[in-house]
Amino acid sequence: AKPQRLHLGLFEIGRPLGKGKFGRVYLVKHRQSGFLCALKVLEKAQIARENAEVHVRREIEVHGVLRHPGVLGFYNWFHDSRRIYLILEYAAGGELYRSLQKEGRFPERRAAKYAAQVAAALRYLHSKNVMHRDIKPENILVGLYGELKLADFGYSVHSPSNRRDTLCGTLDYLPPEMLAASKADYSRAIDQWTLGVLTYEFLTGEAPFEDSPLSTKRRIVSGDMKPLPASVSREAKDFVHSLLVLDPSKRLSFDDALEHPWILKHCDAE
Numbered sequence: 001a002k003p004q005r006l007h008l009g010l011f012e013i014g015r016p017l018g019k020g021k022f023g024r025v026y027l028v029k030h031r032q033s034g035f036l037c038a039l040k041v042l043e044k045a046q047i048a049r050e051n052a053e054v055h056v057r058r059e060i061e062v063h064g065v066l067r068h069p070g071v072l073g074f075y076n077w078f079h080d081s082r083r084i085y086l087i088l089e090y091a092a093g094g095e096l097y098r099s100l101q102k103e104g105r106f107p108e109r110r111a112a113k114y115a116a117q118v119a120a121a122l123r124y125l126h127s128k129n130v131m132h133r134d135i136k137p138e139n140i141l142v143g144l145y146g147e148l149k150l151a152d153f154g155y156s157v158h159s160p161s162n163r164r165d166t167l168c169g170t171l172d173y174l175p176p177e178m179l180a181a182s183k184a185d186y187s188r189a190i191d192q193w194t195l196g197v198l199t200y201e202f203l204t205g206e207a208p209f210e211d212s213p214l215s216t217k218r219r220i221v222s223g224d225m226k227p228l229p230a231s232v233s234r235e236a237k238d239f240v241h242s243l244l245v246l247d248p249s250k251r252l253s254f255d256d257a258l259e260h261p262w263i264l265k266h267c268d269a270e
């Protein structure tokens with residue numbers, strides 16, 4: 001049969017799940033199949049007011065090509081005169097940051113599993129030359145089986161495959177380092193740092209450099225993170241410290257992170 005155009009009538013609207021910047025997210029059921037999805041409703045007027053057309057276009061363009069168990073599914077989208085509708089995967093476990101808030105911090109086994117899932121999802125994003133740029137517990141949802149799903153690709157961009165094609169004019173005068181690391185490498189290093197911050201937060205319930213605004217900056221640039229509690233294992237400390245390295249080129253790669261003793265200790269035995 002000819003695939004019919006998508007419209008709101010195809011869905012039975014359920015409870016609101018949350019309110020984002022440009023509109024609400026609802027739990028909905030696709031009437032025909034009974035399939036549960038999350039419908040993200042964006043008000044066009046609100047998008048225009050915030051001059052966020054590019055932002056929304058990017059979210060659709062970037063999220064639309066991603067398919068990975070650690071990335072929230074983006075099924076399709078449609079619009080009418082007043083709104084844009086994104087049909088997204090329904091993650092039945094809710095928001096990760098609420099679990100972290102409620103439990104204070106996670107046991108090491110759970111923190112290690114989560115860190116491995118985020119590392120695998122980030123490695124996938126980079127294989128697609130996508131930089132998320134906004135990884136934090138607030139942007140991570142939990143699936144039905146407790147698996148993590150990176151969500152909210154509004155800030156993400158397709159990082160150019162390498163700096164060369166973003167440079168105009170001759171390459172002759174460029175210093176080696178400008179040609180050496182491609183943009184993707186830089187964004188990889190950014191997400192490696194973020195994985196370190198996230199893992200620290202899983203283990204302690206706090207961010208490693210959390211302080212008053214001024215001293216947070218000072219702490220970050222000097223790599224002066226708040227010490228992990230003595231109760232945290234040596235392997236966990238080593239994992240976090242291998243990611244929160246000031247020199248971007250010296251941070252643990254996602255491949256190495258997934259082979260780290262702390263991860264293998266907790267992730268082998270399913």
Ligand SMILES: Cc1cc(Nc2nc(/C=C/c3ccccc3)nc3cc(N4CCN(C)CC4)ccc23)n[nH]1
Nearest residue numbers: 017018019020025038088089090091092093094095
């Ligand atoms: C896009 C999406 C969301 C989603 N699932 C859920 N989103 C949000 C909160 C969503 C939200 C959206 C915008 C702004 C703020 C929050 N809250 C949820 C809460 C859930 N429950 C059921 C599980 N309980 C432990 C906590 C409450 C389940 C799924 C949720 N799947 N796909």
